[in-house]
Amino acid sequence: MLTRIVNMDRRYVFILVALAVIIPMLFSVSLPVSISQPTQNLYDYIENLPAGSTIMLAFDYGPSSLAELNPMARAILIQCFRNDIKVIALTLYADGTTLASTLIKEVAEEAQAVDGEDYVFLGFRPGATQVILGMGTEIAGVFETDLSGKPLSEIPIMKNIVNYDQIDLLVDLASSATPDAWIIYANVQYGLKIGAGVTGVMISQMFPYLQTGQLVGLMSGILGAAEYENLVDVPDKGMQWINVESFVHLLIVLLVVIGNIAYLIQREREES
Amino acid sequence: MQLLGIWVAAFLTLCIYSFLYKDNPLYRFAEHLFVGISVGYGIVLSIHQGFLPLAWKPFWEAITFQDTSGFWVIIPIAFGLLFFARLSPRHTWLIRYPIAILIGYGSGIAIPNVLRANIFEQTRGTLEPFGKIARETVAANGNIIPPLTPFEIVGAILMVIGVVCTLTYFFFSVEHRGPIKGLSKVGIAFLMIGFGSAFGNTVMGRVALLIQRMDFLMFDWIASIGTIFSSIF
Numbered sequence: 001m002l003t004r005i006v007n008m009d010r011r012y013v014f015i016l017v018a019l020a021v022i023i024p025m026l027f028s029v030s031l032p033v034s035i036s037q038p039t040q041n042l043y044d045y046i047e048n049l050p051a052g053s054t055i056m057l058a059f060d061y062g063p064s065s066l067a068e069l070n071p072m073a074r075a076i077l078i079q080c081f082r083n084d085i086k087v088i089a090l091t092l093y094a095d096g097t098t099l100a101s102t103l104i105k106e107v108a109e110e111a112q113a114v115d116g117e118d119y120v121f122l123g124f125r126p127g128a129t130q131v132i133l134g135m136g137t138e139i140a141g142v143f144e145t146d147l148s149g150k151p152l153s154e155i156p157i158m159k160n161i162v163n164y165d166q167i168d169l170l171v172d173l174a175s176s177a178t179p180d181a182w183i184i185y186a187n188v189q190y191g192l193k194i195g196a197g198v199t200g201v202m203i204s205q206m207f208p209y210l211q212t213g214q215l216v217g218l219m220s221g222i223l224g225a226a227e228y229e230n231l232v233d234v235p236d237k238g239m240q241w242i243n244v245e246s247f248v249h250l251l252i253v254l255l256v257v258i259g260n261i262a263y264l265i266q267r268e269r270e271e272s
Numbered sequence: 273m274q275l276l277g278i279w280v281a282a283f284l285t286l287c288i289y290s291f292l293y294k295d296n297p298l299y300r301f302a303e304h305l306f307v308g309i310s311v312g313y314g315i316v317l318s319i320h321q322g323f324l325p326l327a328w329k330p331f332w333e334a335i336t337f338q339d340t341s342g343f344w345v346i347i348p349i350a351f352g353l354l355f356f357a358r359l360s361p362r363h364t365w366l367i368r369y370p371i372a373i374l375i376g377y378g379s380g381i382a383i384p385n386v387l388r389a390n391i392f393e394q395t396r397g398t399l400e401p402f403g404k405i406a407r408e409t410v411a412a413n414g415n416i417i418p419p420l421t422p423f424e425i426v427g428a429i430l431m432v433i434g435v436v437c438t439l440t441y442f443f444f445s446v447e448h449r450g451p452i453k454g455l456s457k458v459g460i461a462f463l464m465i466g467f468g469s470a471f472g473n474t475v476m477g478r479v480a481l482l483i484q485r486m487d488f489l490m491f492d493w494i495a496s497i498g499t500i501f502s503s504i505f
Binding site: 011014017018021022025026064065066067068094095097123124125126127129133144145180183184185187188189199200201202203204205208211212213214220221222223237240241244245248249252 | 292293310313314317318321322325326378381382385386388389390393394396397466469470473474475476477478479480481482483484485486487490
């Protein structure tokens with residue numbers, strides 16, 4: 001029996017994980033989600049901005065990370081449109097262009113936000129560092145037009161926006177090291193306030209920046225997305241998926257415990 | 273059209289997940305398709321969003337005398353083209369110039385900012401809590417922050433111990449014996465806790481990707497089968 005457990009075909013584990021995902025998804029299980037301080041801080045910071053403020057939203061991720069970051073982006077856009085906060089969106093990822101454009105249009109349609117007045121999507125420019133530094137001098141120097149090709153000078157939301165001095169916060173939704181770049185160049189060089197939403201893989205790297213105040217707040221993976229949806233009171237995919245996630249985590253912990261116990265007992269038997 | 277997109281996405285998702293059983297041609301087909309499309313998409317987008325508006329447009333306007341201020345882009349374009357000197361063994365040495373510019377520019381921009389963001393600010397962040405142990409402080413937004421609680425004081429002390437011990441572990445100029453060995457062992461413990469936390473978060477991230485795909489298969493793809501049946505019958 002012990003040998004069987006230790007040498008179990010890994011495909012049984014895949015089946016168990018699949019069942020742990022499918023069953024709670026079918027039965028729509030709902031577990032409580034408490035709000036962590038970093039997510040609360042980001043929410044409060046945006047919530048306390050006066051109407052008419054402007055935030056930059058950087059969609060620095062591709063399709064491989066949309067599961068964690070799209071729900072965050074959706075929740076932040078809803079909060080901004082609801083509070084009459086202008087959104088200037090952009091991406092440092094070529095892959096992020098279509099994703100971001102689709103999501104922004106979708107949320108804007110639901111919130112009846114107007115392109116060019118409530119939000120603008122600048123699109124993608126290659127060379128992350130140069131883009132970040134260039135916008136510190138003049139945004140129009142880097143993005144002459146928005147994604148649709150309309151010159152920034154003709155877009156109402158960009159009328160009084162020259163550089164970071166007119167931006168109240170940048171939120172970077174990231175699947176790689178772009179928050180570091182925003183902090184190193186935009187925060188240090190130009191004093192731009194920065195918040196972030198990152199994938200699970202990157203959470204640990206971001207905490208030192210939170211502790212020093214270089215990040216005003218942080219959404220951590222799918223949990224952060226669920227927390228933010230809870231805060232804006234629009235439960236969606238983040239809330240649904242975090243419930244399913246809890247069951248998979250339980251299964252993984254259980255498998256780790258069983259595997260280790262079986263291994264230790266087997267080793268002891270072999271030694272004796 | 274949307275229905276077709278859903279079916280293509282579902283087929284490719286299943287192709288990729290078929291690898292969990294064992295390696296097979298369907299998996300390899302989907303993998304190669306993904307790599308090819310990603311690279312192609314990236315190149316086209318870089319040309320349209322980068323090369324054309326930032327290099328070609330000002331260059332063309334300059335040489336057709338529509339806007340002569342665009343002539344300055346000839347300099348960076350010329351240096352950029354030197355990267356292709358690599359293709360000619362006789363002229364390969366020319367590549368040193370664009371690389372030298374990139375390294376010089378990159379280092380000049382990065383070093384002061386990285387030092388400030390990652391060394392000075394982190395050092396301040398590590399020591400600053402000790403200044404708040406016994407007195408109130410004023411936050412940037414004007415709020416009064418009360419002195420640290422006993423729990424926060426323990427946290428601040430632990431943080432300093434963690435930083436010192438972890439740095440000691442990476443200090444290789446002295447042999448790790450006696451007290452140095454003890455400190456570096458504590459450093460290893462802190463590192464392991466860090467790795468454990470990073471691994472746990474990684475598991476959360478990877479599981480989220482699986483959940484998103486299962487959500488797509490169960491609620492978009494299977495629902496589309498219903499749509500097809502209802503339209504037929």
